[in-house]
Amino acid sequence: MDEPIKKKKTLTKKHKRIIIITSIILIVTTIVSLGTWAGFYYQYGSDPIVENAEAKNIILMIGDGMGFNHIEAAKIYKKLPSLNMEALDIHGKVRTRSLSILPTDSAAAATAIATGYKVQNGEIGMHGKQTYENIFEIAKKKGKKVGFVTTKDACDATIAAFSSHVKNRNMYDEIIKQQIESDIDVIVGMGTKLYDPYADQINTTDRKYCKTIKDIKEAITNKKKIFAILEEEMAEHGESSLAEIVDYARRALENDNGFILLVEGAKIDTYSHSNEIVEMIKELSDFDKAVAKLTTYASENRETFMMVTADHETGDLKIPNVEKATIENMETQNWFKSKHHTSADVPFFAIGPGCEEIPRRTPLDNTDIFHICKQLVENYNKNLPLAA
Numbered sequence: 001m002d003e004p005i006k007k008k009k010t011l012t013k014k015h016k017r018i019i020i021i022t023s024i025i026l027i028v029t030t031i032v033s034l035g036t037w038a039g040f041y042y043q044y045g046s047d048p049i050v051e052n053a054e055a056k057n058i059i060l061m062i063g064d065g066m067g068f069n070h071i072e073a074a075k076i077y078k079k080l081p082s083l084n085m086e087a088l089d090i091h092g093k094v095r096t097r098s099l100s101i102l103p104t105d106s107a108a109a110a111t112a113i114a115t116g117y118k119v120q121n122g123e124i125g126m127h128g129k130q131t132y133e134n135i136f137e138i139a140k141k142k143g144k145k146v147g148f149v150t151t152k153d154a155c156d157a158t159i160a161a162f163s164s165h166v167k168n169r170n171m172y173d174e175i176i177k178q179q180i181e182s183d184i185d186v187i188v189g190m191g192t193k194l195y196d197p198y199a200d201q202i203n204t205t206d207r208k209y210c211k212t213i214k215d216i217k218e219a220i221t222n223k224k225k226i227f228a229i230l231e232e233e234m235a236e237h238g239e240s241s242l243a244e245i246v247d248y249a250r251r252a253l254e255n256d257n258g259f260i261l262l263v264e265g266a267k268i269d270t271y272s273h274s275n276e277i278v279e280m281i282k283e284l285s286d287f288d289k290a291v292a293k294l295t296t297y298a299s300e301n302r303e304t305f306m307m308v309t310a311d312h313e314t315g316d317l318k319i320p321n322v323e324k325a326t327i328e329n330m331e332t333q334n335w336f337k338s339k340h341h342t343s344a345d346v347p348f349f350a351i352g353p354g355c356e357e358i359p360r361r362t363p364l365d366n367t368d369i370f371h372i373c374k375q376l377v378e379n380y381n382k383n384l385p386l387a388a
């Protein structure tokens with residue numbers, strides 16, 4: 001009787017071992033395949049969204065940190081039924097995750113929009129040792145002009161993702177060097193302390209280092225490329241407001257092959273981090289005036305695709321229920337519930353060619369924005385000779 005029992009015990013142990021090994025193999029296989037799928041999805045996004053549409057010009061406007069409730073708060077404060085950006089033809093949501101576990105930062109989010117690739121927070125236009133071609137570089141190859149305007153330093157993360165490839169967003173000198181070496185036609189931002197040491201390299205026969213609005217106007221008249229690092233902050237009204245400056249940039253970029261203009265309302269994020277809601281709304285409102293200016297252009301020039309969106313939400317802004325949501329309690333009860341970025345979906349608004357193909361109910365991935373712009377550029381410029 002002893003023998004069979006012993007045999008049975010050995011079998012049970014073996015069985016246990018087989019079950020454990022099989023389970024481990026199954027778990028590992030599931031994790032690997034999920035990871036591969038996620039990697040594939042993150043790198044390539046969903047199927048191409050825009051197939052046949054083409055755009056001569058693309059205007060991409062990014063309100064840094066601007067979530068749905070930032071827009072609602074601005075409407076309450078300004079007593080407006082809607083903002084200018086809401087007048088665009090189609091509205092939807094964008095997912096913002098990066099490869100990092102934490103909510104995305106501006107570097108990874110802008111890299112996703114600029115290159116179509118998810119990267120780790122802090123990385124700009126590259127992941128590990130792999131650099132990714134951005135939409136500005138693609139457009140230049142197709143003969144378009146490209147440029148950007150930002151309300152903060154021109155080497156900050158969002159802009160850097162469209163104009164450089166660096167391991168870390170804090171590598172300002174390297175970002176600036178790459179911008180100087182780039183073929184970008186219009187650069188407008190802040191940061192004289194960072195850029196002034198490079199003035200001699202920036203000034204060339206066909207590019208002007210501008211410090212004032214007057215310099216920008218002169219460069220436009222003389223048909224020079226603009227590298228403008230402004231001495232003074234952009235104003236709320238008048239010729240040095242963001243709305244007027246984006247219009248100068250647009251005029252400098254216009255040409256027969258078309259252009260891409262990127263505009264960043266950078267301080268919406270700054271004041272969301274510090275939970276200063278009234279200051280945040282002022283920045284959002286300046287940004288929205290710039291939206292109005294460029295919407296007028298896009299409406300009159302129907303070959304222009306324009307999208308207004310955000311890189312991520314900042315501050316976990318929550319609006320109290322309607323009766324309680326007043327200007328008075330906006331500051332007294334802090335509507336911000338965090339001082340950091342969140343992973344909430346952000347809004348997008350768009351007008352122009354390709355809009356009819358963009359899904360509105362399901363969120364876009366931030367990498368989709370790159371694929372939409374790339375397709376619009378490639379379809380428009382397919383028959384044009386490549387730039388020298």
Ligand SMILES: [Zn+2]
Nearest residue numbers: 065269314341
């Ligand atoms: Zn931020």
